[in-house]
Amino acid sequence: MLTWMQHHKKYLVVTIWISVIAFVGAGFVGWGSYDFNTDRSNSVAKVGNEKISHEEFNLKYSQLFSYYSQLNNNNYTQEQAQKDGLDIQAINELIQEKLLLSYAKTLGLEVSEEEIAYDLAHQKIFHNASGVFDKNLYYNILSRNNYTPKTYEKLIHDELLLKKINMILNLQIKNEELDMFAASFLMQDKLKIQVIHANNIPINEAELKQTWEKNKELYKTQKTYNLATYFLKPDNEKINDKELQDYYDENKNNYKDFSGKILNLEQSKNQVLKDIKLSKLKLKANESYVALRKNELSFDKNITINDADIYYPLELIQKGKEGDFIKPFKFKDGYMIAKIIKINPAQTMTFEQAKDEVSKLYIKEKTKSILEEKAKIALENFQGIDIGTYSRDSAKGSKVGNMMNDAEFSEFLMQVFDSNKAKSYVLFDDKAVIYEIIAQTLENKNKEEVYRFIIEQSARQTKQSLIKEELLKKLIELYPIQRYYKGSTN
Known part of the structure; x- marks a missing residue:
């Protein structure tokens, strides 16, 4: 099913450009998604210097799930998505986007803060009843869906930059090409x-x-890693107002809205509280790391992971050797320390x-x-x-x-x-x-006139697609690709 949709999509006669807000909107209304907590690992892949975050993965997956669900009259299921490899398609499309973003930056293309602010101000999901952008509504919607303004505005930045590179690839259609x-x-x-x-x-x-x-x-077992782990969770201690204020004053540059304006303490209070608890836990995690290395503390759980378990710092684990310790890393709502006990290489089945x-x-x-x-x-x-x-x-x-x-x-x-x-x-x-x-x-000619706009759009899109296809082949040679996520193991 998915193969046909992917192929047939090339011939859709109306150009489909979905804005960032459509991606997020899909997530807001509960379309299919993966539970990727950004505290668990840094990225799912890397293209040149461009990382693909879990938020980007989830948004792309949600967008694709929404698209195929609508094509199937809302009868598209998570089981079908898994069978079709929708997660891998999401990764592949994000890799293509990152290749184009890397190229755009090489060409010197930029997106200003004013362009981001203009785009954001015109996204109706953040408008109040009077049809005006409401920053409190904006913060609330993002907060409810576990997105920070910084993360969301980076998505808008990349979307606008992609539009600029696509405009360059959108060459004029010649009359002969149009006739054909x-x-x-x-x-x-x-x-x-x-x-x-x-x-x-x-x-x-x-x-x-x-x-x-x-x-x-083609048929190999997955490479696996036996790890000893130690997990630390924040205490439920109460943070007093002075401690809250002091931490905010010292780190307030980390809390900004889409225009770069620093948020006040009340607006950023929830995030500040979370950051204080994690910063305190980080000190305790570092102490525990030293104690574990000295055998003054025991690991609390043994686990086995593979190269698809992106919740863990795979880059470090994959480069490590048996006996290596992995320094504290964010995991779920706390920190984890790990030690590589054994590496089991992939073998032919x-x-x-x-x-x-x-x-x-x-x-x-x-x-x-x-x-x-x-x-x-x-x-x-x-x-x-x-x-x-x-x-x-x-x-x-x-x-x-x-x-x-x-x-x-x-x-x-x-x-x-x-x-x-x-x-x-x-x-x-x-x-x-x-x-x-x-x-x-x-x-007859009458039908040609009726469909003229559609034909022109389809011809332009097809030409752009072919040019982009050839460009991507070259960009793969210029920007190295590292995949940390290999696919669902369910």
Whole structure:
């Protein structure tokens, strides 16, 4: 499902630009998200000097979940998202954005505080009943959703910078390009089709083992780390007003609104209280770290983690060796100290360990091979039925019936119109659809005028997408990518 949506998205005729507030708005209304507490680790990935934070990951995941949910009439579930690898798609899209941000900064592009303030002031979610930006409403909404103004304004900054780099890539469409795109868009094919299904595929144990032998390097156990840990949580001591005021006076530059104005103590009180308790706990954590190293204190829990457990300081752990201590790091609502007891390297799975996963690959490859063989034979004596005339954006007609669902039919049309063959086939997981184009026509000029704006936008978007695709290939060579999050382990 997700593969089709990702591919089909290229051909949406209206450019989809969703602002930062749409990302956050998705999170506000409870769309799918991952529980990434920023106190647990610094980032999920790094591109050049640009880190991808957990907040950014969650917002991107929420945006994608919202997008696919709306495409599926709100029937998209967390289980389906996990199956589709939505978390990995979120990471990949963020990596692409960070590549473009790095390039934008190399070009000297900047976003001023005035631009951020202007954008923020026009986000209606923060407007009061009078339609005016309300800073108290702004702070309250962010606080309720565990975002600081600094974090949110950084997201706005990056979004505005991405818009600037995209404007550079948004080149003028030539008349010849527009004519070609219009012809492609308005072309109609009269089609005959025949659907061939694959029967249940029996598993041949010897062939299955051969599939494993050929692909066994793809099936590895995860590298794991046995850690001894010690967790410290803040005391419930009461902070008096003087201590609160003194800490605020010393650190008030850390508490600012979107325009850079320092917040007063009342506005930042909750965060100040939290910071005081964590600063006190940090001293205690450092003392405990020394005591643990001297064997004057015992670790309280042994755990095993892997490279997908981003709540832990993976960079330090991955670079460490057995016996190394990990200094206090923020974890949940406190601090944790760890010691690397044992490092278990990734190993190639045995045939029995990998059997279930290899079976899926075997059936998929076997099905594809059988369908392709049947499709080639059927092409020689094609006896399809006439299903009518369709353009690239047509909905499924009644003559198609149950031969394909709506998503499959859209994918089928896309491949037909992207192919230069008048007679061929399209493969799906469980069927092959053989087709023949028996006539082609161009829709009338009146329809071209009706769709002119859409055609221009789609042509511009397609050209920009192709340019961006080539640029990203080059940027990957310029800015090193480090992934700390490898995917959900659920």
